[in-house]
Amino acid sequence: MKYYLGIDLGCTNIAAGVVDEEYRIVGRGKVKTNVPRPAGELVADIVRCGQMAAQAAGLSLEEITRVGAGLPGTVDPVAGVLEYANNLYVSDLPIRSLLEEAFGLPVCVGNDASAAVVGEALAGAAKGCRDVVAVTLGTGIGGGVLIGGKLYEGFNYAAGEIGHMGIVAGGRECTCGRRGCFETYCAAPGLIRSTREAMDADQGSALWGLYRESGKISGRTAFEAMRLGDASAARVVEEYIRYLAYGVANVINIFAPEAVVMGGGVSHEGEALLGPLRQLTAKEVYAKNPQRQTKILAATLGNDAGIIGAAFLQEAMSASASGPAARA
């Protein structure tokens, strides 16, 4: 059995896992990311985290075939450079060579959303599918695109920025400088903003009680209040899903993938989200052939998708028509 080390570099935690050839995580490590701090320290902690995972798996690093790392930012996988990651406070970091030196192993780096879609397609919701788009609803909206089983990242590795697809011309301001980006309506902060607006408009809403109990408004607040029968919350959820369906229908009309995999915090709402999402999206999809409709699935691996996908990033890249191999 061969073993691969997958690393998911998040802005809060570094998570590592030793993954076997059957996509099982057989050892884990986790350390705080603790940014901002010097890149050398960050790299040292990534390696420490990987060593923890190897140790938990009862393996030495020499028994690991290869390391893969999913990074939160723009990554040039050919040069092995983390070009820009605003939340890590780094730019133009030659992270592959730093990791290769520190691990003494071959390393493959890629974007974290790319790692997630690879994980879900290898071992998760989209197992066996070759054309898959992963839509991850978090602080922003991440997009990972698999075409013919290989990552599609575009000629400058910036493809799949689904969160920055405009769906409301002239709409909400986005941090990217545009207006009406998908993520301004459908990432967690967008949902929180809508929840807050509904609270302002309805002082008697059950949203207030939940807020007072927990001391905060999250992406779950509106769903919870809706389940308590609150009409304002139900409207927030209804509107949220309407925008989500509008964006997901765009993804389907553009990519016609076998599966769209919905991941991230909000997707934990399960069928309360996915049921209406599927219904609304079906009405908006252009292709009408009932035998060949894109499936909308909930991600099943959670954070493990990023670890498993990172471990197998190399395979998803190596023969991509427009990816690293074609340019190397």
Next chain:
Amino acid sequence: MKYYLGIDLGCTNIAAGVVDEEYRIVGRGKVKTNVPRPAGELVADIVRCGQMAAQAAGLSLEEITRVGAGLPGTVDPVAGVLEYANNLYVSDLPIRSLLEEAFGLPVCVGNDASAAVVGEALAGAAKGCRDVVAVTLGTGIGGGVLIGGKLYEGFNYAAGEIGHMGIVAGGRECTCGRRGCFETYCAAPGLIRSTREAMDADQGSALWGLYRESGKISGRTAFEAMRLGDASAARVVEEYIRYLAYGVANVINIFAPEAVVMGGGVSHEGEALLGPLRQLTAKEVYAKNPQRQTKILAATLGNDAGIIGAAFLQEAMSASASGPAARA
């Protein structure tokens, strides 16, 4: 020298061209499409048109290596079936086998927007580019997607429906059933609608003079009146280009192609359209690396893109990761 026959089946005309290995059209044929009528007659006229082109090239059909046809609708290129073409009044037509029998030659069929992007990438504006999206502004908006030099059509051959990407949630009604589709603002009828609205709001506009002269409002009317110094027309054009930039920025954020090729009638406005389009789009694109920005180009082959691309459809399909070859 080998010769290929490319056919562009339009709703008004059937155009055919014999194309040589250097992508030159060396003989042409053209006949009226004349739909609705029985499919058998349509096929016979396609063959007649192809024979005209061969004759004009001084060749017999036996000297043609292969036939390719770009069709206006949803095409399953593996089964060789025109699944649905509302403007031709046909559905589920096994057009490849009908054409192979009539021509006595191997035939490859595909979508017309796919043929156009292949043509522009082989011999036109995007020559040498491997990741290209063609956006054709006509009665609707067609999208052709080339990834790594191969067509991307999605698992059900319905990918690239860029005209049915929603850019204004709750906006203008589209014939597809959605609201706010890109083509409701940026295809010719959308521009004509905006022009008409501006005329209603400004009885003194130069738009009225142009309308009285020509007896009609077209996609060019607003551009022409703008050049006469008309303020209402300038606002129509400004708004039109703003929506166009919004949609094109989406295409870039999603595909990160080397080039977006703008084709179709409206694109004949040239720099009056492309200059401001490039400026506005640049502000909205997510990837900021100035060395690696997507180029926005005007299509250079016009209707010939569809003929040349059709002639070489087979090459663009044969090794596609998710296309026919992978499934055949």
